[in-house]
Structure formats: C-alpha cells, structure tokens
Amino acid sequence: MKTEGCRDWRHLLGAYALGDLSAEERAGLEAHLEGCPECRAEAKSLDTVARLLPLADPDRFSRPAPQPSSDLGKEIAATIGRERRVVQRRRRWRFGLALSGAAAAAAVVLAIVVLPSAGGAPEQHVDFGRLPDGIKIYATLEPHAYGTEIHMYVKGVRSGTLCHVYLRGPRGERVAAGTFTYRWGDDSTAVLSSALDLSRTRAIGVRAGNRTFVATVDAAGATARAISNQEDFT
Amino acid sequence: MQSGALTRERDVREAYAAHSGELYGFALRSLGDSGLAEEAVQETFVRAWRAGERFDPEIGSLRTWLFAILRNVVIDLGRARAARPGVAEGGIEPSVEPLEQALLSWQVEEAMRRLGEDHRRVLVETQFRGRPYAEVAAELGVPEGTVKSRVYYGLRALRVVLEEMGYED
Numbered sequence: 001m002k003t004e005g006c007r008d009w010r011h012l013l014g015a016y017a018l019g020d021l022s023a024e025e026r027a028g029l030e031a032h033l034e035g036c037p038e039c040r041a042e043a044k045s046l047d048t049v050a051r052l053l054p055l056a057d058p059d060r061f062s063r064p065a066p067q068p069s070s071d072l073g074k075e076i077a078a079t080i081g082r083e084r085r086v087v088q089r090r091r092r093w094r095f096g097l098a099l100s101g102a103a104a105a106a107a108v109v110l111a112i113v114v115l116p117s118a119g120g121a122p123e124q125h126v127d128f129g130r131l132p133d134g135i136k137i138y139a140t141l142e143p144h145a146y147g148t149e150i151h152m153y154v155k156g157v158r159s160g161t162l163c164h165v166y167l168r169g170p171r172g173e174r175v176a177a178g179t180f181t182y183r184w185g186d187d188s189t190a191v192l193s194s195a196l197d198l199s200r201t202r203a204i205g206v207r208a209g210n211r212t213f214v215a216t217v218d219a220a221g222a223t224a225r226a227i228s229n230q231e232d233f234t
Numbered sequence: 235m236q237s238g239a240l241t242r243e244r245d246v247r248e249a250y251a252a253h254s255g256e257l258y259g260f261a262l263r264s265l266g267d268s269g270l271a272e273e274a275v276q277e278t279f280v281r282a283w284r285a286g287e288r289f290d291p292e293i294g295s296l297r298t299w300l301f302a303i304l305r306n307v308v309i310d311l312g313r314a315r316a317a318r319p320g321v322a323e324g325g326i327e328p329s330v331e332p333l334e335q336a337l338l339s340w341q342v343e344e345a346m347r348r349l350g351e352d353h354r355r356v357l358v359e360t361q362f363r364g365r366p367y368a369e370v371a372a373e374l375g376v377p378e379g380t381v382k383s384r385v386y387y388g389l390r391a392l393r394v395v396l397e398e399m400g401y402e403d
Contacts, residue, residue, distance in 0.1 A: 010386065011379070011383040011386045013386050014382065014383075014385035014386030014390075018385065048393075049393045052396070052401075053392070054361075055339040056342040056346050056362075057343060058362040060263075061346040065347055066258065068272050069272065072258075073247070073254065077243060077246070077247060080280060081243060083284075
C-alpha cells in the first residue's frame with residue numbers, strides 16, 4: 001500500500017537501482033520496500049533501465065542526432081514514383097497483350113502494343129518475343145525532349161550479367177542507352193536513356209553477356225504490330 | 235494514412251517525415267558510413283512501399299515494421315560491404331557489435347538525447363563520469379537530495395522514452 005512514507009523513499013529509488021546508495025540509506029529503503037509492493041514494483045522497473053544505461057556511449061548521445069541529407073526524401077519519392085509508373089505500364093501492357101493474345105499466339109512473334117500514356121504522349125511497350133527458355137525481356141520507351149527514356153525488365157539470364165542497351169536509328173546507326181547488371185531475384189526495372197528520338201527509333205537491342213536480343217520498334221504506329229526478334233550481329 | 239496499407243506515395247512521404255531521422259540514426263550507428271546509411275534508408279522505404287499491402291497496423295506499429303525492414307537491409311548491406319572491404323574507410327567507425335546489441339545501444343543513446351537537460355546532466359555526471367553525488371550537487375548549487383531525485387526522475391523518463399521507442403523488457 002502506498003503510504004506517506006513512500007514520498008520520502010521514492011526519490012532514492014534511482015540511486016538504489018544504480019547501486020549508488022550508502023549502506024545506511026540502502027538498509028532503510030530496503031526495509032520500506034519489504035512492506036510496500038508499489039515501491040518494489042517501481043524499483044524493479046528502474047532496475048531494468050539502470051542495466052541498459054551502460055550500453056549507451058556518451059560521446060555518441062552528446063552529439064546532435066545525425067540527419068540524412070535533405071535530398072534523401074526527394075530521391076526516395078522519385079524512386080518510388082518511377083517504380084509505380086513502370087508497374088502501372090506493365091499492368092496496362094499485360095492487359096493489352098491479353099486482349100491481343102490469340103493473334104499474338106498465332107503469330108508466335110513479338111507484339112508491340114502502343115497505349116496512350118497519362119499525359120497523351122505515345123509510349124511504346126516492347127516485348128522481345130520468342131526468347132530462349134526462361135528469358136523474359138520487356139521494355140517501355142517514352143519520348144522526351146532529350147531523347148528516349150527506356151524502362152527495361154530482364155529476367156532469366158545469368159545473375160551478374162552485364163547488359164548493354166542501345167537504340168537503332170533509321171539508317172541503322174546505333175545510339176547507346178547505357179548499361180545495367182542483371183541480378184538474380186531483382187524484380188526491378190532498369191531505367192536508361194538514349195539521345196535518339198523515339199520517333200526516329202527503329203529498333204532496340206540489349207546485349208546480355210555474349211547474346212544480343214533485338215526488337216524492332218514502330219515509332220509511328222499506334223496499333224499492335226507483330227515483329228520478329230533476331231540475333232543482331234551488326 | 236489509409237488503414238492497413240502503405241501503398242500510396244503520400245503514405246510513404248508521411249512515414250518518411252515521421253521516421254527517417256531515427257532510421258538513419260540506427261543505420262549510421264550500424265554501418266558507420268553516411269552514404270551506406272542513406273542507401274539503407276532509401277532501400278527500406280522502397281521495400282516498405284513494395285510490400286505496403288502487407289503492412290497491418292493491428293500487428294505492430296509502422297515504426298516497428300520499418301525497423302524490421304531496415305534490420306534486414308542493414309544485414310544485406312553489411313554482407314555486401316564485407317565483400318568489398320575499405321568502403322567505410324575514413325568514415326565513422328562502423329559498429330562491431332551484433333546487430334541486436336547495436337539496436338539496443340542506439341535506442342538507449344537516442345533516449346538519452348531526448349531527456350531534459352537537468353536529468354541527462356546528472357546521469358552523465360554520476361554514471362558516465364563516475365562523479366560523487368555530493369560533488370555534482372555542489373557544482374550545480376543544489377542539495378545532494380535534489381541530485382538523487384533528478385537521477386530518479388531521469389531514469390523514469392528514460393524508461394518512458396524507451397517504451398515509446400518500442401523497447402520491451
């Protein structure tokens with residue numbers, strides 16, 4: 001039971017938990033604790049905290065809490081925004097493929113489905129068809145003032161494979177779009193860019209290790225079109 | 235925030251505003267490199283967003299969930315760094331404690347930061363600098379009983395902060 005005496009003893013409980021009381025003070029307090037379950041419970045809970053205290057390093061907590069750079073939040077928002085857009089595109093693109101599934105299956109080649117993007121700019125969803133077993137490659141091409149943004153999803157090649165991506169223009173010229181490394185289990189999409197305008201892009205290629213996969217791109221077309229995938233030796 | 239999900243970008247922004255400082259503090263404590271720590275925080279929020287549907291506030295708080303993700307990210311980054319020695323050279327010494335111990339130490343340090351100045355001061359002087367209560371009392375110009383009292387209330391405050399931070403005995 002809490003008594004008037006508690007008030008006199010309670011303020012010693014901290015030093016008691018930390019083992020800092022004189023023998024006399026300790027004896028007096030322990031006699032009180034004997035008959036006071038509330039103070040005993042309080043002493044027990046402080047004992048836990050007292051045992052944790054030495055884990056702290058005063059050099060660390062004396063300094064202000066470190067903060068990440070002010071741009072980190074924006075970077076995270078941008079990363080998530082990009083990923084969300086790619087997921088939405090992939091869903092729309094899969095939906096588009098499902099609609100044209102019968103025709104695509106008959107052709108057993110590659111389909112390109114062009115769907116209008118949210119902003120009205122035509123973006124192209126490219127499927128590298130007829131790939132070796134287990135390999136999947138999808139790409140989405142998005143027009144920009146600087147050229148073409150490429151979102152590329154690869155699955156099934158050896159983990160650690162370096163992939164070079166490029167676009168081909170109307171005269172067969174190759175314009176690099178960058179590189180990425182495929183990692184097993186990574187389900188994300190590589191975001192690349194090339195200076196070649198999407199309207200001038202005729203093909204997209206990805207060299208994964210010693211193999212190259214190419215899909216032609218019909219930049220002007222707004223309807224599904226079947227095209228072939230081939231090895232590119234040029 | 236929408237109940238039961240962390241699926242909208244706005245949810246992530248709110249979660250970042252509320253928890254990024256703490257997550258970064260722990261990541262830095264464990265990894266010892268500010269660049270790696272930021273990478274860990276970024277990866278934590280991206281993973282949280284990808285798995286947003288699975289977040290259930292009835293099972294645990296958002297903070298607890300984010301720390302659980304960060305813990306895994308730190309383990310992954312720690313492994314990657316072990317394979318690439320020398321990344322943290324010149325930075326703050328990375329923690330060599332096991333991760334659970336590092337988390338506990340970081341929690342106590344963070345809790346100490348949040349104490350009022352009076353309480354933190356007496357705990358630092360008597361516990362970390364090992365000074366007698368009477369000496370601290372004289373320096374502060376207060377009776378020794380007041381120092382003991384502050385130690386008591388300081389420990390209580392520390393307990394409350396640790397509980398707020400999710401520490402369970």
